[in-house]
Amino acid sequence: MAAQAEDLFGDLDNRMAMLQAGLDLIDQGFTLFDQDLRLVAGNRAFAEMLEFPQELMRIGTPFEAFMRYNAERGEYGPGDVDALVRERVDAARQFQPHTTERERPGGQIIAIRGVPLPHRGFVTLYTDITEQRKAERLIRERNADLEQRVLERTRELRRSEERLRLITDAIPALIAYIDKDEVYRFANRGYLEWFRRAPHEFVGCPVAEVIGPALYDEVGAYIKRALAGEVVSYEYAMQVDGETRHARSEMVPEVDNDGEVQGAFVLSADITEQKRTQATLMQAQKMEAVGQLAGGIAHDLNNMLTVVLGNLSALEERTRGNADAQELVEPALLATRRGAALIKRLLTFSRQQPLEPRPVDVVELVDGLRTLLRRSLPENITLSLQVGGGLAHAMTDPHQLESALLNLCLNARDAMTAGGTLTLSAAMLQADAGEAAALGVPAGRYVSLTVADTGHGMDSSTLMRACEPYFTTKRFGSGSGLGLAMVYGFAQQSGGALRIRSAPGEGAVVSLLLPATEKVPAPTAEPDAVSTRSRTSPLVLLVEDDADVRQVVRRQLVDLGYMVVEAADGREALDLLSQIDEIRYVISDVVMPGGLDGPALARNVRATRPDIGILLISGYDHGSAGADEFPLLDKPFTKPELAAALAGSLS
Numbered sequence: 001m002a003a004q005a006e007d008l009f010g011d012l013d014n015r016m017a018m019l020q021a022g023l024d025l026i027d028q029g030f031t032l033f034d035q036d037l038r039l040v041a042g043n044r045a046f047a048e049m050l051e052f053p054q055e056l057m058r059i060g061t062p063f064e065a066f067m068r069y070n071a072e073r074g075e076y077g078p079g080d081v082d083a084l085v086r087e088r089v090d091a092a093r094q095f096q097p098h099t100t101e102r103e104r105p106g107g108q109i110i111a112i113r114g115v116p117l118p119h120r121g122f123v124t125l126y127t128d129i130t131e132q133r134k135a136e137r138l139i140r141e142r143n144a145d146l147e148q149r150v151l152e153r154t155r156e157l158r159r160s161e162e163r164l165r166l167i168t169d170a171i172p173a174l175i176a177y178i179d180k181d182e183v184y185r186f187a188n189r190g191y192l193e194w195f196r197r198a199p200h201e202f203v204g205c206p207v208a209e210v211i212g213p214a215l216y217d218e219v220g221a222y223i224k225r226a227l228a229g230e231v232v233s234y235e236y237a238m239q240v241d242g243e244t245r246h247a248r249s250e251m252v253p254e255v256d257n258d259g260e261v262q263g264a265f266v267l268s269a270d271i272t273e274q275k276r277t278q279a280t281l282m283q284a285q286k287m288e289a290v291g292q293l294a295g296g297i298a299h300d301l302n303n304m305l306t307v308v309l310g311n312l313s314a315l316e317e318r319t320r321g322n323a324d325a326q327e328l329v330e331p332a333l334l335a336t337r338r339g340a341a342l343i344k345r346l347l348t349f350s351r352q353q354p355l356e357p358r359p360v361d362v363v364e365l366v367d368g369l370r371t372l373l374r375r376s377l378p379e380n381i382t383l384s385l386q387v388g389g390g391l392a393h394a395m396t397d398p399h400q401l402e403s404a405l406l407n408l409c410l411n412a413r414d415a416m417t418a419g420g421t422l423t424l425s426a427a428m429l430q431a432d433a434g435e436a437a438a439l440g441v442p443a444g445r446y447v448s449l450t451v452a453d454t455g456h457g458m459d460s461s462t463l464m465r466a467c468e469p470y471f472t473t474k475r476f477g478s479g480s481g482l483g484l485a486m487v488y489g490f491a492q493q494s495g496g497a498l499r500i501r502s503a504p505g506e507g508a509v510v511s512l513l514l515p516a517t518e519k520v521p522a523p524t525a526e527p528d529a530v531s532t533r534s535r536t537s538p539l540v541l542l543v544e545d546d547a548d549v550r551q552v553v554r555r556q557l558v559d560l561g562y563m564v565v566e567a568a569d570g571r572e573a574l575d576l577l578s579q580i581d582e583i584r585y586v587i588s589d590v591v592m593p594g595g596l597d598g599p600a601l602a603r604n605v606r607a608t609r610p611d612i613g614i615l616l617i618s619g620y621d622h623g624s625a626g627a628d629e630f631p632l633l634d635k636p637f638t639k640p641e642l643a644a645a646l647a648g649s650l651s
């Protein structure tokens, strides 16, 4: 064994040859330079990798020769060859460990690692890392490409998210997403607007915090059920800016592949308008039913009362002079007449009162009501009439309209016991489909007459029932509860609507909507009659002891558009005058029983109520003292004669 070892390592040449052969088998290039920078050893991989000619590969070749060879063939790029060589030789002389990488002109990349030896000189290892670098570069490029694609995908996603948001924001639905911890994760614009919130007050915030404890009490249980995996739907009401708004919500849980609920989608719709329409419809249906009932009863009773009244009247005539009988008949007659008046009001409510609709100038009509209104209101109520130009004519029955406005004003008066302001105004209203549905009328143009007061107002239950017949909050005897019922019936029958807005302590605003018409009434041949009719129906006190004459004159007055109260003598006339402020004319017979004749009555009226028009009528050749102080009309007279005389009586 020892001999064999001796044999192997004994001969230096042999050993060098073996070492060389071993070095030549290594893939890496290898060189060893001594302290004078002369080649001690190098291997084949070195020569081949760096393409050095064989003659350089001899022992003793100076390091500089390799550098120069390289510099000259352009391995170190352009520049002065000596300088390039010197630079490298100087660096080598430092005998410092170093690692560099060099790309050769052909693209080959060589990693060079120099390691100094203990006794000066150094070993250098050359590795061809072209492939490795190429792979790395490829990976880098791939990565960059990947990154670019991710970037694009992200951008696309963001774009599609934005598109989704745009769509969800555009649809008229309220959409949100709540995660399993009851925190909002998404809300579209509709949802945010519904809650009057900005996005940052929403996303990431707990539901209970956003909607407040009151609403959470109401809907929290549904949210929990949805987050337990159930599809739930519910309705809720919410106060927004002092207004009650209604919504219907549906919650759909989001379940992942493992069957776990991750959150829930909320889809809500604003159903405030729908609720309002529903309420209007229900109210209208109720009123319709009540109206039918009232109308039916009124109709039947009316027929019966006609018979009763006819027979009682006949009885009254036949028993004249029989005081006992008259005492029995008169109250019966009175009650029957009151019954008939009541039935008339009920018929108005149930829309069975014959109407005579025609184009009415509301400005003129309200103007005609001015005096009557002023007189009906106590001193502590200010009357403000705001009925100006720009109004179309209303298609309606003027007499019923007057009576309706009067009713509304009396309600306003009764609501302002401590005084206040009553405003009667008129405006045009263009009702679009939604508004019209809420009012229960066809869409279109309406003349709206509004009576507003500053009185005690109504709570919601009074408001709900105000138009029902016989609903009154006034003490027994002071209100029949038929006023608004009549106005309501009249509005309905006219193709319009009645709208009441009120709150306790905040007065009431009652609007009567009547269909507008472009048609204006054509002037007719009977100008007097028309002008009298188109104004308010003034109240005439007719004083005449002869019932037949009274009846004839009353008929004429009613035909001319006046309302009439009757008195049989002067005393009764004074009584009525003291009780009824609305009387605008007194038509009196000259000669009357009971000590107060026509002229005396007329003087009294002129003294106490100078604004009342006075007209005396007489069937006799009048020698009566004072008859010439007042306009006088001889009996019998025609309707136009009466109209003309009345018109002159005010001066």
Ligand SMILES: Nc1ncnc2c1ncn2[C@@H]1O[C@H](COP(=O)(O)OP(=O)(O)OP(=O)(O)O)[C@@H](O)[C@H]1O
Pocket (backbone or CB within 6 Å): 407, 411, 412, 415, 453, 455, 456, 457, 458, 462, 466, 467, 471, 472, 473, 474, 478, 479, 480, 481, 482, 483, 484, 485, 507, 508
């Ligand atoms: N302007 C108003 N302000 C406050 N409450 C009102 C107003 N108008 C009507 N009301 C309420 O509505 C109820 C019904 O009114 P309606 O006119 O139908 O009957 P009334 O005034 O009580 O009696 P009537 O008009 O038959 O004399 C009233 O009793 C009152 O409670």
Ligand SMILES: [Mg+2]
Pocket (backbone or CB within 6 Å): 407, 410, 411, 479, 482, 483, 484
């Ligand atoms: Mg009333």
